[in-house]
Amino acid sequence: MDVAALQTLQSRIARADASARRIESPGFQQSLLLDDGNTHQYSVTGIKSPEQLEDELLALFIWVWSLKDHLKEAYRSKGLDVKQVESIANKSVALQIVSDIANRAKHGALRDSRSGKFAELVKVGYTIPPTAISKITVGAFSVETEVSNPGEVELHASIETNDGIMYDAFAVLIEAQTEWETKALPALID
Numbered sequence: 001m002d003v004a005a006l007q008t009l010q011s012r013i014a015r016a017d018a019s020a021r022r023i024e025s026p027g028f029q030q031s032l033l034l035d036d037g038n039t040h041q042y043s044v045t046g047i048k049s050p051e052q053l054e055d056e057l058l059a060l061f062i063w064v065w066s067l068k069d070h071l072k073e074a075y076r077s078k079g080l081d082v083k084q085v086e087s088i089a090n091k092s093v094a095l096q097i098v099s100d101i102a103n104r105a106k107h108g109a110l111r112d113s114r115s116g117k118f119a120e121l122v123k124v125g126y127t128i129p130p131t132a133i134s135k136i137t138v139g140a141f142s143v144e145t146e147v148s149n150p151g152e153v154e155l156h157a158s159i160e161t162n163d164g165i166m167y168d169a170f171a172v173l174i175e176a177q178t179e180w181e182t183k184a185l186p187a188l189i190d
Contacts, residue, residue: 001076003188009070013063013177020056023047023126025152034138046147047126054055054124057157057169058105061121064176065095065102069168071184080187088183089114090122097159097167121169124157 025048068089072082083107089095096115104110110118134148147153152176 041142098176
């Protein structure tokens with residue numbers, strides 16, 4: 001593993017980040033079963049579903065955390081102490097939280113928590129301001145929403161820890177990437 005391979009992985013992470021932040025999409029549909037047994041259909045055009053956003057964010061958490069293993073391999077190949085990479089991760093709250101979320105996503109549950117706080121991705125979605133909507137059609141059992149200005153849609157995703165602290169998921173991802181770039185990568189550059 002060399003610096004060029006790490007840069008390729010960083011580019012992959014940047015593309016995953018851009019994809020998660022891009023809200024534009026052909027749209028999605030959801031059905032909701034009402035208490036009276038009727039099904040209500042929701043259709044939104046112009047933006048991706050909250051589930052797709054969550055999937056993309058979880059993939060991003062996994063990629064950012066997997067950079068650790070690639071960094072360790074690069075350290076090993078340059079004769080550097082791989083424990084330094086673990087030390088960077090252990091001293092960074094953001095990287096510890098990224099670890100928790102990535103491992104929960106990969107394994108379905110989190111028995112151990114690097115952060116000690118069992119961080120979890122929650123409240124993934126967006127806010128659509130009225131100025132972003134061009135049309136809403138309401139039927140007896142349906143609502144169709146056309147989003148014509150997806151750039152005005154505000155994405156949001158939170159991280160909650162077992163002690164009730166909430167973090168902005170996007171800010172944590174940026175901080176974690178910055179930790180790798182400023183504390184781990186410089187040792188690899190001649």
